[in-house]
Every structure is written in C-alpha cells, then in structure tokens.
Amino acid sequence: MSESENATTENTLASNITRTLRDAIVCGDLAPGSKLSEPKLSKEYNISRGPLREAMRRLESMKLVKYVPHGGARVITLDLPQVIEIYHIREALEGKAAALAAKNITDEGIENLKRLLKIAEEHMAATGGAYIQADADIDFHYRVIQASNNQMLIHTLCEELYYLVRMYRYKSSLQPSRSLQAFKEHQHLVLALEQRDEQLAELIMRKHIVRARENIEQQLLNS
Amino acid sequence: MSESENATTENTLASNITRTLRDAIVCGDLAPGSKLSEPKLSKEYNISRGPLREAMRRLESMKLVKYVPHGGARVITLDLPQVIEIYHIREALEGKAAALAAKNITDEGIENLKRLLKIAEEHMAATGGAYIQADADIDFHYRVIQASNNQMLIHTLCEELYYLVRMYRYKSSLQPSRSLQAFKEHQHLVLALEQRDEQLAELIMRKHIVRARENIEQQLLNS
DNA sequence: CACATAAAAATTGTCAACAATTTTTGCGAA
DNA sequence: TTCGCAAAAATTGTTGACAATTTTTATGTG
Numbered sequence: 001m002s003e004s005e006n007a008t009t010e011n012t013l014a015s016n017i018t019r020t021l022r023d024a025i026v027c028g029d030l031a032p033g034s035k036l037s038e039p040k041l042s043k044e045y046n047i048s049r050g051p052l053r054e055a056m057r058r059l060e061s062m063k064l065v066k067y068v069p070h071g072g073a074r075v076i077t078l079d080l081p082q083v084i085e086i087y088h089i090r091e092a093l094e095g096k097a098a099a100l101a102a103k104n105i106t107d108e109g110i111e112n113l114k115r116l117l118k119i120a121e122e123h124m125a126a127t128g129g130a131y132i133q134a135d136a137d138i139d140f141h142y143r144v145i146q147a148s149n150n151q152m153l154i155h156t157l158c159e160e161l162y163y164l165v166r167m168y169r170y171k172s173s174l175q176p177s178r179s180l181q182a183f184k185e186h187q188h189l190v191l192a193l194e195q196r197d198e199q200l201a202e203l204i205m206r207k208h209i210v211r212a213r214e215n216i217e218q219q220l221l222n223s
Numbered sequence: 224m225s226e227s228e229n230a231t232t233e234n235t236l237a238s239n240i241t242r243t244l245r246d247a248i249v250c251g252d253l254a255p256g257s258k259l260s261e262p263k264l265s266k267e268y269n270i271s272r273g274p275l276r277e278a279m280r281r282l283e284s285m286k287l288v289k290y291v292p293h294g295g296a297r298v299i300t301l302d303l304p305q306v307i308e309i310y311h312i313r314e315a316l317e318g319k320a321a322a323l324a325a326k327n328i329t330d331e332g333i334e335n336l337k338r339l340l341k342i343a344e345e346h347m348a349a350t351g352g353a354y355i356q357a358d359a360d361i362d363f364h365y366r367v368i369q370a371s372n373n374q375m376l377i378h379t380l381c382e383e384l385y386y387l388v389r390m391y392r393y394k395s396s397l398q399p400s401r402s403l404q405a406f407k408e409h410q411h412l413v414l415a416l417e418q419r420d421e422q423l424a425e426l427i428m429r430k431h432i433v434r435a436r437e438n439i440e441q442q443l444l445n446s
Numbered sequence: 447c448a449c450a451t452a453a454a455a456a457t458t459g460t461c462a463a464c465a466a467t468t469t470t471t472g473c474g475a476a
Numbered sequence: 477t478t479c480g481c482a483a484a485a486a487t488t489g490t491t492g493a494c495a496a497t498t499t500t501t502a503t504g505t506g
Contacts, residue, residue, distance in 0.1 A: 010292040012489065014280075039457070048491045049458090050273060057237075057277045061284035063375070069233040070458060070497055085375040088319060096315035152286070152308040156379075235459065261488070271461045272488090293467055293488060 014051035018058050025064050025075050026167045032077040036065060062160055064167070078168050080220050086164055087213035091206050093157055094141065098189065098205035099198040100148035109147050113190050116140055120183060134169045138162070140186055144193075144205070178215045182208070237274035241281050248287050248298050249390045255300040259288060285383055287390070301391050303443050309387055310436035314429050316380055317364065321412065321428035322421040323371035332370050336413050339363055343406060357392045361385070363409055367416075367428070401438045405431070 021041075024030045036056065042049045056073050059065045065073045078086075101109075120136055145157050185208040192201040244264075247253045259279065265272045279296050282288045288296045301309075324332075343359055368380050408431040415424040 010290075012292060014489085015292075037457075050276075050490060050492095053273075053459090054276055054280045057280045058284055061281055063378075067233075069235065069238075072458065072498095082375065085373045088323065088373055089316070089376055089379065092315040092319035093312070096311060100311065150308045150311055152305065153312055155286075156312065237459085260486095262486080273460060273462095276489090294469095295488065 012051065013047050014054040014058075017045055017047060017052055018055040020045065021055060021059055022062070022064060022163060025059070026163050028167075030075050032075050032167075034075050036073040036075065038072070062163060064163060076164075078164070080217070083168055083216060084213060086161065086168075087209060087216070089161065090157075090165070091209040091213070093153065093161070094145065094209060095202045095206040097145045097148040097150070097153055097157065098193070099202035100150055100153070101144050102193050102196050102198040102201040104149040105147040105193055109143070110190065110194050113140070113143060113193070116143070117183070117187055117190060120186075124180075124183070134166075137182060137186075138166065138169070144189070147193075178212070181211070185211070235274065236270050237277040237281075240268055240270060240275055241278040243268065244278060244282060245285070245287060245386060248282070249386050251390075253298050255298050255390075257298050259296040259298065261295070285386060287386060299387075301387070303440070306391055306439060307436060309384065309391075310432060310439070312384065313380075313388070314432040314436070316376065316384070317368065317432060318425045318429040320368045320371040320373070320376055320380065321416070322425040323373055323376070324367050325416050325419050325421040325424040327372040328370040328416055332366070333413065333417050336363070336366060336416070339366070340406070340410055340413060343409075347403070347406070357389075360405060360409075361389065361392070367412070370416075401435070404434070408434070 021030070021036075030036070038049050038052055038056075042052050045052075056065060056067070060067050060073070064076055066076050067073050116136075116139065142158060142162075145154055148154065185204065189201060189204045189208065192204055244253070244259075253259070261272050261275055261279075265275050268275075279288060279290070283290050283296070287299055289299050290296050339359075339362065365381060365385075368377055371377065408427065412424060412427045412431065415427055
C-alpha cells in the first residue's frame with residue numbers, strides 16, 4: 001500500500017481493528033456477503049465486543065459492511081449496478097479534484113507525477129506492454145486527488161470511496177488492452193495540469209473514468 | 224424536516240441517539256466546538272456509554288463531530304474555508320445528480336418540481352419577494368438528487384453532506400437578494416430536466432451552486 | 447414423510463464496573 | 477506572585493456479564 005496513514009493515527013483497539021477489518025475486506029480475506037459475527041471476530045482478534053462494535057459502525061459508514069437490525073453485519077457485495085454508481089460518483093468527484101489540482105499543484109508535484117509516468121513507461125517497455133497493474137493506476141489517482149488541496153474531497157475519495165474501488169479491483173484488475181490507453185490518458189492529464197488548465201484537466205479526468213466504467217460494463221456483460 | 228427516514232429504520236438506542244444528537248448539532252442546540260462528554264450525555268439521555276459511543280463513531284464519519292484520541296469529541300466548527308470545500312464537492316456531486324436526473328426523472332417527478340416552484344412563486348408574490356427560506360431551497364435540491372436514481376449518490380448527499388450544509392445554513396440562511404435569483408435558477412433547471420438535457424442540467428446546477436458559494440464568500444468577507 | 451410448534455442455542459443489544467490516560471487542582475519553592 | 481511538580485479528579489478506553497431477539501434444533505402430530 002502506497003498510502004500513508006494520517007499523522008494523528010489513533011492507537012486504540014477500535015481504530016486498530018477498524019483498519020484490520022477494512023484491509024481484510026478490501027483484499028478479500030473476508031469475502032463479500034460473509035457474516036461478521038461479533039463473538040467470532042472478538043475471539044479471533046482477542047478483543048472485547050465493545051471496540052469491535054465501534055469499528056463495525058465505522059465500517060458501516062464506509063459502506064464496507066451492511067447492518068441488519070438484530071441480524072448482524074455482513075460484508076457488502078458489490079454487484080455491477082453498484083459499481084457503476086460508484087464510477088459515476090468518481091467521475092464527478094475526481095473530475096473536480098483534477099480541476100482543483102490544476103489550480104493548486106506545485107511544480108514539484110508535477111515533477112513527481114512525471115516521474116511516476118516515466119517509471120511506468122520503462123516498466124511497460126521492459127515487460128512488453130502492460131501498465132503496472134491496478135496499484136499504479138490507483139497511486140496516480142491518489143496523487144492527483146492529494147494535489148487538489150481540498151481536505152474534505154481528499155477524505156471522501158481516499159478514506160471512503162477508494163476502499164470500495166480497491167475492493168472491486170482486487171477481483172477484476174485492469175485489462176491489458178485498456179492498460180496502455182489508460183497510461184496515455186494519464187499522460188494527457190499531466191499535460192493539462194502543467195498548463196494549469198482547470199477545465200481541460202477536469203474534462204480529461206472525467207473521460208478517463210467514463211472509459212474505465214465503460215470498460216467494466218463491457219467486461220462484465222461478456223462474462 | 225421534509226425528509227423521510229429510511230424504510231428499515233433501526234430502533235436501537237445507538238440509532239436513536241445518533242439521530243437525536245445529529246439533529247441537535249444541525250440545529251445548533253449543541254454549539255459548534257462544544258465538548259461532547261460521554262458521562263454527561265449518557266446521563267442526560269438516560270443511556271449507557273456503549274450505545275452512545277457507537278453513535279459518536281457514526282457522527283464522526285458524518286463529519287459532524289471530531290475525535291481526539293483520549294481527548295474526547297467536540298462538535299465540528301465550520302469555518303469559511305471548510306464551507307467553501309463543501310460547496311466545491313456539492314458542485315461536482317449535485318451537478319452529476321442533475322445530469323442523472325435529466326436522464327431518469329419521471330414525468331410525475333417533473334410535475335412535482337413544477338408544483339414546488341409554483342407554491343414558492345405564490346408565496347413570493349404574497350410576502351413580497353422573499354423565496355421561502357433555506358428549507359424550500361434544500362427541499363428542491365433533495366428532490367432533484369432523489370431523481371438521479373443513484374442510491375450511493377443519494378446517500379452521500381442526503382445522509383452525509385447535507386447535514387453539514389444544513390448545519391451551516393441555520394446560522395446564515397439565504398440573503399433576500401440572492402433568493403429571487405436562486406428561484407429563477409431552479410426554474411431554469413426544471414426546464415432542462417423537462418427537455419431531458421443532461422449536459423445542460425449539469426451546467427445549470429453547477430452554476431447555481433457556484434453562485435451560492437460566491438454569495439457566501441462575499442457575505443462572510445464583508446462581516 | 448412433511449409440517450408446525452416449542453424449546454434451546456446462539457447472536458445482537460445494553461449495561462455497569464474496572465483500567466488507562468488526561469486534565470485539573472493544590473501545594474511548595476524560587 | 478508565578479512557575480513547576482505531584483496528587484487527585486474526571487474522562488476516555490476496555491471488559492465481561494446480563495437482557496432481548498433471532499435462528500436453529502428437536503419433537504410431536506397429521
């Protein structure tokens with residue numbers, strides 16, 4: 001994970017178990033739809049049910065688990081319509097993030113993005129065409145979002161929506177064919193950021209995400 | 224409040240106290256920045272600290288309260304930069320909601336919006352110019368968002384962001400001068416929805432929110 | 447054998463007490 | 477008086493037990 005935890009990272013049982021469960025859900029160790037039994041989990045992680053329940057409430061508002069009153073909690077199951085919904089939200093939010101990034105990104109920030117692209121390019125040349133898996137794509141998006149300088153937007157995308165995105169990507173990462181195109185779209189975006197062109201940056205990012213969505217729709221309809 | 228609670232409304236102490244505290248924060252009974260002491264609150268509402276803490280965690284992820292590890296929770300204080308951040312997010316999200324609404328709204332939905340505008344217009348004629356306070360504006364936005372048919376978007380806006388918006392609006396509602404213009408913008412949007420013009424609907428909604436933001440910026444800089 | 451019903455087991459919801467940490471208070475010395 | 481430090485009070489973090497509800501299981505009847 002290229003992400004750095006917040007500076008004021010809590011160190012309570014509730015916080016720790018939240019992160020642990022979050023990651024277990026995202027990477028699939030806790031399968032979608034599986035029941036999250038409080039006695040079982042508290043025994044497994046050697047904590048009492050109090051902090052565990054607090055953690056579950058937080059995961060609930062991250063939309064990673066779904067609660068049924070008196071029926072317990074289950075890991076969310078993302079079906080195609082829901083994934084599409086998420087991509088519509090990403091389109092709007094990350095488009096805006098790109099626009100704000102064009103306004104606020106530093107020269108150093110742009111250099112970092114360029115460096116990221118260069119590494120990816122070299123990797124593609126070496127391995128013969130495959131843009132470094134989903135992780136590289138996510139890393140790139142993370143940095144653009146960070147450059148927006150809008151704390152609430154950063155939180156909404158990186159601390160809430162992106163766990164859902166990654167949860168989905170774990171089972172269906174980028175197709176090789178889409179990979180190269182995505183890389184070019186990233187290059188295009190960096191150009192727009194460098195020119196500080198807010199509208200263009202927003203447009204490019206939105207198109208980028210629309211194409212990703214269309215790719216997923218097609219990919220899943222053919223299976 | 225014109226909002227209807229979810230069909231599967233939980234009826235646990237934790238859920239009830241969440242709603243109670245949420246509303247108390249939104250309407251200002253619990254002032255921004257004030258400390259939320261667990262012993263005090265649990266005594267005041269006659270519940271134990273367990274459910275209360277679960278509620279606090281949920282309010283935390285709704286961004287209505289801020290936690291400091293071992294230091295307790297305080298009601299969030301919205302300063303101008305944060306409000307501006309929220310309006311940028313609203314611009315992106317509600318713009319998208321308007322676009323989706325243009326695609327998905329029913330004829331009946333459009334009729335309902337028209338009726339809403341008509342009532343507002345009559346009220347303006349009667350009282351001499353003032354668009355029915357912030358509530359009417361929020362009600363209109365609510366309905367457009369609902370018409371988007373994107374459940375996750377609806378939840379993000381109506382169950383998360385809008386409590387923050389309302390919390391702010393309670394102390395600084397619409398200026399009379401802005402009121403009439405806002406009404407016209409609403410009319411304009413309904414026209415676009417009626418034509419099922421997604422791009423235009425998005426554009427109008429975004430401009431509407433940009434103007435609201437600019438109005439707030441000006442209003443607060445002059446005080 | 448199928449089905450309904452009731453008892454039993456398991457799980458969620460809630461509580462009150464204990465531990466750990468932070469803040470406040472009070473005292474003494476420079 | 478003011479500053480620093482230690483004791484005390486208050487608050488948050490955590491736990492295990494109890495109550496309420498749901499699910500499972502067993503049993504008896506048609």
